[in-house]
Amino acid sequence: MLDERRFDEWLSLFSDNGWYWVPIEADQDNPFDTVSIIYDDRKLLETRVRRLNNTNIHAESPPPRTSRIVGNVVLHNVDQTSGNYDVSSRFQLVEFRGEKQRLFAGSTHYILRRIETGFVIEGKRVNLVNSEGMLEGITTIL
């Protein structure tokens, strides 16, 4: 979905107070005390996605092309009280923009809530293997 730049559809997968988080520190336990590569609450996530759809986004002119493979999907736990599903996966993502190709890799952790028609994302955390390194600007949603 993200590789096809269907950002609005992706956003619609999140709950009304869902969050999207890419920490910097590998063992970072919350997004409030330490800086992150991305920490978006629902409001900021909407703005982020709206910007990706804006034609004046210089950092995406030309837009990057991406291709990702997701694997090792594991259901860790179903919380008996909240009914939330704790799910993780691993990914590799190739991004090409301008003349440059980059490789991102890491793990993704979801908190999913069961609804009648399927699931909504309450939270998505992406741990990049090189999150603590010197990175160049990232507009691609991981």
Place this chain on the structure above:
Amino acid sequence: MDFDQLVQPERVHRRVYNDPEIFEHELQKIFSVAWIYMGHVSQIPDPGDFYCTEIALQPVVMARHSDGAVKVIYNRCGHRGAQVVSPESGSAETFRCCYHGWEYAMDGTLLAVPQPRGYEESNVRPGDSAYGMSPVPRVAEYRGFVFASLSPTGPTLQEYLGPITSSIDDMVDRAPDGEIEVAGGIARHLYHGNWKLVFENLCDGLHPNCVHQSSIEAAQQQNDAVFSDGAGEIGVRQMRQNGAPWEFWENQVGSWAYPFGHSYLGDYHDDAKLVAARNDPSFADYFKAMEAAKGKERTQEILGVTRWNTNIYPTISFMSQFRQLRVIRPVSVDKTEVLGFCFRLKGAPEKMFHDTIRFANITNAVASPVLTDDLETYSRIRRGLTTEGNDWIAMARGLGRDAVDADGGLCAENGLSELHIRNMFEAWSGYMAA
């Protein structure tokens, strides 16, 4: 090389941004001479604490010695030359080289050499300075901000900072307990462009409306009723503020410049818009703490300072409103690293520090909807300057319209001036001519 020819009153030659030979001269004549920011004392509170950084591409260690003094030593073994301290920061009893186990104190003194037998006829002895980790020639601090210089002579730190110390005062004075501390990790990024570009950009009031158009429009269209835990409140407001009308930049912001290339951008946000200190009920505790510690009048005076970014040339840019500091490290003529640090005001409510983190995520994080457009711009400047159609880059806006400020600096006509760029190149020319 005749550096004079490269800088004119209203424009500079493109070579100062892309000529590797000039970059080598800058390392020698600027970065090896000027006072370079090392870090803040709160990064090394106790004896044995250290933080690794660099000066003019050379690795150095800032460390707290057993006597409590802050030391800066070259990160190089006195024996075979290996870099001794490997983690970026931490705490250690001694520094021990990975190669043959030579051990050093925090001030670089050689403490012990394993298997000393065999050195009897040589000069190698514990305590011999020729075999220690050499100290850099000069270290000094101003209110907890540590600087070092590879030049044994030259202006003192106080002389070098001059009136721009008032911006450091502005950072520190906002703490009810009178102290600030580095906290919250480091936000790093790298861009493909010359190191000067980021300094020029950080006090450039003209660029946000154009560079940040996508995030400004996205934020303007954001429905405020949508859920936010605070991240969106800070982030969306900051993006909107970048789209402030031209009259705001012309009439309210202002720009000031000082000797040695330092400068600051003025009143970018008023409290009602972003800093939110005065009208936000959650800050009531902060005002109470400030007034209890400093009195009503002094508190008003401290919080009445509304500076945006301050550049201390050629290494840091910082701002008190959200307690951010960027360290700019050149890597090569067209590659630059930026390290973003956050400060906590001691004695202030923790919510203010959370806002500091939220703001850092928007302005310093490598995937920020704001910063990424700046980085793209630097990269395009790098590519644009490879063309031979025009050798010159303009810094003409506001030329001839500066006024002399009360403290000896220059005050630009308004916040859209390129005074800060002309001022940095005046300092650049001075360094390069020496």
